[in-house]
Amino acid sequence: MQRGISGRFEPSVAHGLACPGFIPTPLPPIPGLEWSAPLQEKLDQAHLALGRLDSLTTLLPDAAMFLYSYVRKEAVLSSQIEGTQSSLADLLMFEEDAAPGVPIDDVTEVSCYVAALDHGIARLAQDFPLSSRLICELHEHLMQSGRGAGKAPGQYRRIQNWVGGPSPSTASLVPPPPQHIAQCIADLENFLNDVPQRHAPLVKAALSHVQFETIHPFLDGNGRVGRLLIPLVLLNEKVLQQPLLYLSLFFKVHRSRYYELLTRVRTHGDWEAWLDFFLDAVQLCATQAVDTARQINQLVSRDRLRIAALGRTAASATLVFEALAKRPVRSVHSICKETLQSPGTVNTALLRLESIGIVREMTGKRRGRVFGYSAYLDTLNRDALFDAPLATSG
Template sequence: MTHQAKNNRLGEYVISSVGEERYRAYIPAPLPPDPPLDMTRLYPLLDQASTALGRLDGMSMILPDPSLFLYMYVRKEAVLSSQIEGTQSSLSDLLLFEVDEAPGAPLDDVTEVSCYVAALTYGLTRLNDLPLSLRLLREIHAHLMNNARGGNKNPGEFRTSQNWLGGTRPGNAVFVPPPPDKLADCLGRFETFLHDETVRLPVLVKAALAHLQFETIHPFLDGNGRLGRLLITLILCAEGILRDPLLYLSLYLKTHRARYYELLQSVRETGNWEDWIEFFLQGVIETSRQATDAAQAIVKLFKDDRVTLEKSGRSTASALSIHALLQNRPIATSTRVTEATGMSLPTALRNLALLEELGIVREITGKDRNKIFVYGKFLDILSQGTEPLRR
């Protein structure tokens, strides 16, 4: 494609002002790109991505309880997506928080991640009775920002003031999204693209386009990055590409964040959507394979540990019940175990001690009372890649 043709895909800069300061804000061209995408260079990666995604989607058919895997995988995504925005919470921190124990990370960080879980879960459930729309995005945003940090950021409402990325003000920012008076037009065209059945593009390509366009519009005062990443999964589920919400790209984007930000800006400056889509499709391939491998490893772990229990000669229905509980929540207090299983505290502790002796769980407090047990190998599989970013 010629340089001039790519220029035709570019948006426009408008001069706006805050107080006495004037600055340039960017208004993206509507989707889909015009001239159309060069699909010949995209098809090989698209085929690989579709195959990898199909294998991942098929995993939900062989998992003994897909809901357990989804429960934990949603939490992993919440941690990763929030880390990209600067939180220091780990998956262990979130799980400790959810069983009312003190996490190792700042409480505000963990609360923010917990709100992401709530927003993601709400959005996926709401898709059952509401189409993917600006209304749904506002509703999800309200759940996402339902915390101390987000309370003053107009939860669930599109911004009415200027935001910017990088720098200390719009005048020295790296990027300035559309000014408030242009936001409604940009969002209207964006929603039209989401619903336009005349646009004949593969769903994965549509998701790639929509994610970048959403990030460029940046319609909320805060939370745009997290919601933009969630939008990818919402599109794949709404379009029927995934039966269950198993694909999340945050680990890939976290690992390659410098290239990710470079490509976002490159599309705005050059109109080169193809490079961005290739990067996106490579992320789908890598992430799908990682998730498939993780699901297979978890299934094998559960089976092997159950066999270990049964072959120990000391296996009881209580021990197997606790093992099943820890497949649901890999961090549990002794109180949680008694409440969930109905067994007495002495019985629970005796069987937890057996699981610990067999190397299935470990106790992490060292206390005589209020013990906390971790299904370590399960948590290790889930936690791969969730180490907090260094500031």
């Protein structure tokens, strides 16, 4: 549905240049969402996919093992959208106090994303409301070190910014002037907490993501906070027990369409077109997460059997392997600490695992060596699901 422009403009100034700041109309859309049969079917299919995803927490032998790595994969992808070069292996090596293969600021930025998500999950578990205060806390954790430290962590911007283009006059979006941010976020907080009315969790997540991106309340990190909101909304709504749904890869692959639809919401009020895209993302990403979890579970089970056949080294190799199954990049020191085995025993087990192709050494050094569970990392990094073109609801 084309409702017309979904906000109003107010004069502002950015870098000494006059520009019109866009102030979005509070949610929900007026008129209300128009649920065509195809769009309703997509909503139903997305809910089914989320149900299958949520069941992983009870079906997997060790859901925490998968969650640890999957959260970090999302942190890498979300940060890559903002221009970092860090890979999943870089982040995991950084967490083992090993040197990553990219500038330290890149991997620190990704690590801060993990910290922000962990903080949000912990706050919701304490029944803290999904609120403007929590949004600022997420931003504070996201920008706590590296390049973000000088970008007013946890504070709304006090200057006019813009999105896209070298200047405000060529920008794809000039967000609300600073004096309107607090009210815009307060309106968003009301929507997130069912004022004036309740919306389905997926609809709430979809609409609030666009609204936050339009408000763009911080000097930096807005895209990452906006993407963090999606799993946190679903956790808060009890749709998911664990934060297993992440859409950054989908948004990255379909980046042009993503930005086109955000703009179309602002210029035409076409929330339905955005929802169509968002529900595609949910269904595909949830399906991929389930498939990846099953592949990893099967991989770990197969490799356990391979290790059991090693003979007298099987016992120590199994302890080392289980440590790597929990965290697929580990230093020798870290494995020793977890397994309570000596460095000599751990090194011997790692060499045995390396000889049968289960692990590989990642630093090329003699000291401070770090090993990766190769097939596990390869499975996490396999994203073939998004090669297919997007379907539409018509």
